[in-house]
Amino acid sequence: MGFVEPKNSLVDLWLNRAESLTEHGWSEQHRLNAQARLQSMGLPNRRDEYWKYTRPDRLIESTVPSAVTLSSEDQSLFSNFEQIKIVFIDGVFSPEMSDNLEGQDVSIELLSQTKAKDGHWASDMYGQLEATGQSPVARPLATLNTALAEEGVLVHAKGATLKPVHLVYLRQNESSDVMLHHVVKVDSGASLSLLESGPAGARSNFVLETDIGAAGSFRHVRIQGRDHQRLAATHHFARLHQESIFKSFTLTANGALTRNECVIELLGDDGIAHVAGACVGDGDFVHDDTVFVTHDAVGCESRQVFKKVLRNGATGVFQGKILVKQDAQKTDGYQISQSLLLDEDSQFLAKPELEIYADDVACSHGSTSGAVDEDALFYLRSRGVPKAMATDMLTLSFLAEAVNEIDDDQLIECVVEWLEGWLARRRT
Amino acid sequence: MLEIKNLHVSLEEEDKQILKGVDLRVEAGKVHAIMGPNGSGKSTLSYVLSGKAGYQVTGGSATLLGQEILDLEPEERAAAGLFLAFQYPVEIPGVGNMTFLRTALNAQRKMRGEEEMSAADFLRIVREKAKSLKIDADMLKRPVNVGFSGGEKKRNEILQMALLEPKMCILDETDSGLDVDAMKLVSRGVNALRDDTRGFLVITHYQRLLDHIKPDVVHIMADGRIVKTGGPELALEVETNGYSDILAEVA
DSSP states (O other): OOOOOHHHHHHHHHHGGGTTOOOOGGGHHHHHHHHHHHHHHOOOOTTSGGGSSSOOHHHHOSSOOOOOOOOOGGGGTTTTSOOEEEEEETTEEOTTTSOOOTTOSSEEEEGGGSTTOSSOGGGGTTTHHHHHTTSSSOOHHHHHHHHHOOBOEEEEEOSBOOSOEEEEEEOOOTTOEEEEEEEEEEOTTOEEEEEEESOOOSEEEEEEEEEEOTTOEEEEEEEEOOOSSOEEEEEEEEEEOTTOEEEEEEEEEOOSEEEEEEEEEEOSTTOEEEEEEEEEEESSOEEEEEEEEEEOSTTOEEEEEEEEEEETTOEEEEEEEEEEOTTOTTOEEEEEEEEEESSTTOEEEEEEEEEEOOSSOEEEEEEEEEOOOHHHHHHHHHTTOOHHHHHHHHHHHHHHHHHTTSSOHHHHHHHHHHHHHHHHHTOO | OEEEEEEEEEESSSOOEEEEEEEEEEOTTOEEEEEOOTTSSHHHHHHHHHTOTTEEEEEEEEEETTEEOTTSOHHHHHHHTEEEEOSSOOOEEEEEHHHHHHHHHHHHHHHTTOOOOOHHHHHHHHHHHHHHTTOOHHHHHSEETTTOOHHHHHHHHHHHHHHHOOSEEEEESTTTTOOHHHHHHHHHHHHHHOOTTOEEEEEOSOSHHHHHSOOSEEEEEETTEEEEEEOTHHHHHHHHHOHHHHHHHHO
C-alpha cells in the first residue's frame, strides 16, 4: 500500500467495522459503493470549507465519549396524538415498546429485517439520494452512515396516511454510538407525517432519505432531546417532484454538538419546500444547521427559517444555500437565520449563500444577531410581568417565526409547551 | 396618591439634565393633565415614574400611596398600582394578546399575595371589558399589538388598564395617532375608569383630548419643570395662544 493520509486511516478504522457486514442483500452493493466513495473523499476535517465553524472531530473519532442520560420524561412527547410509534433504545428496535407495524395504512419495515429480500423498493433510494447530495458539497458522515448503518425504517406511503409515524429514540447506555438510516417514499398524491423525538445515543449519526412523488406531501417534526453531552450528526436528503410539498421542522435543546444537514432538490415544477429549525442552547452547546436547497424546476418555492437562542457561551452556526439552476425560472426562495444572544459570551456564525443562474426569480435572505429587545422587555415589565418571565416570553416570541412553520396547531402547542419547560427550568 | 418632590433626572448615557426639579401631587379621584412643548420632559417624567432604564434620578422623590417607587423594579411599581399607557405600544410577535394579559394580571396578583384569577373568570372579564372598547375576539387572539392600527394599539392599552385596575394611571400622549372617533372611544374607556380612588396623569400636546377627558388640574411643563398650574381653562389658553405667551410670562 502506498501513502495513507491520517484521515484515511480513520476511514479504515471505521470501515473495518463493516467487514462482517456481508449478507445485506439488496443494500450490499450500495454499502460497498459508499465505502469506496468514503475512501476517496475522506472524513471531514477542519480545513474543509463546510466545517469551518464546527469542529467535526468528536463526530468522527472512533471512540465515543460517554454522555449522561437524563431521565426520559420526554417519552411522553407527542403522546396526545394518534400515532404509529416505533421505539429504538440506543438505536436498537424495541418491539415491546413499539406499535404493531402490520396492518397500518402505511407500509413500515425495519432495515434489518429486509436484508434477505431481493428487489426491495428501497433499493432505488438507499444511499442514492445521499450519493446525489454529495455534489457540490461533500457530506462524508452521511456516506459513512450508508456504508455502516444496520438499522432504520423503510416507510412507504401509498395514499393519505392518517396517523403520523413517530420514531422515538430512547437512551439507556451512557456511551452508545447509534447509526440509523431511514428511507421514506411518498407516492404521487400520497401524504405522510413523520415525527422524531429523543436523544438517540451518546453519539448519533442519522440519515433520512425522502422521495416525494408528484402532488405528494411530507411533513416532518423532529425534537432532538435534552441530554447535555450527546453528539449528533443528521442528514436529511429530500427529493421533490411536481407539486410536491415538503415541510420539515426541527427543535433542538441541549446536546454538546449537533450538526443538522438538510439537502433538498426541487426537481418538478411548482414544488414547495419549507425547512425550519429552532434551537435553545445553554453553555456547552454547538448547534449547526447546514442547508442546501437546489431549485431545478420552474415555479418552486423554498423557505429556510432558523432561529437560535444562545446563552452562557453557546455557539450557533448556520450555513444555508439556495442554488437556482438556469431553467428554474419563477423561483421563490427565502432564507432567514437569526440568533438571540442572551449574553456576550455566546456567538452566532452565519453563512447565507445564494447562487442564481436563472433570471426571473425572487430570492431573499437575511441574518441577524441581537439581544432581547429592551423596549419590549420594559413594556412587559411595566405591566407587572417579572423580568425573568418577560425574558422567557420574548424568547418564545423570537422563536415563534420558526415554530409557526409547523402547519399543525396542536404540534405547535406541543413544541411551545416543551420550550416553556426548558426555559422555566433555567429561570433565575 | 402620587407625590413627586423636586425630581431631578438626567440621561444615563450622557450628562444631560432632563428634569430639573419637578413637583407634582395627584390626588385620588383627580385627573391632572400635563401639557408642554416638545422636549420639555413630559415623556421622560412618565418613563422615570414607571421605571424605564436609561435615566438617572439625581435628586428628589416620587411616592405612590406613600411608598417610594423610584427604587422599585418596573414590575413592582405595576403591582403597587402604577400604570403607564404607552405613546408607542410595543409589538410582540408570537405572544398572544390573551396570554400576555393573563400573565400580567396574575403576575401582579401573585406579587401582591393575591390568588391567581381562574381561566374562566379571566375570560369572562376580558370579554366584557374588550366589548366596551370594541376590541373583537380576533384582536384578543392576535399577537400583542402586531398588525394593530394606531387606534387599535391605544384601545389595547386602555383594555390593559381596565383589566389591571391600577391606582394611578399615566397616559403618555394617548391621543397621538388617533382620529376623532378613536379618540372618543379611548376617552370613554378612560372615563369609565374614573372614580374616587383612582388618580390620572394625562400627558398631551393638544387640548382636544382634554375635551373628552376633562381634567381637574392642568400643568404646563417647560425645560424640565412645571412652570404653571391652573384649571381646565389653562389648556384652552394653550390651544388659543400656543406656549410662547405662557413661557414668556413665567420666564
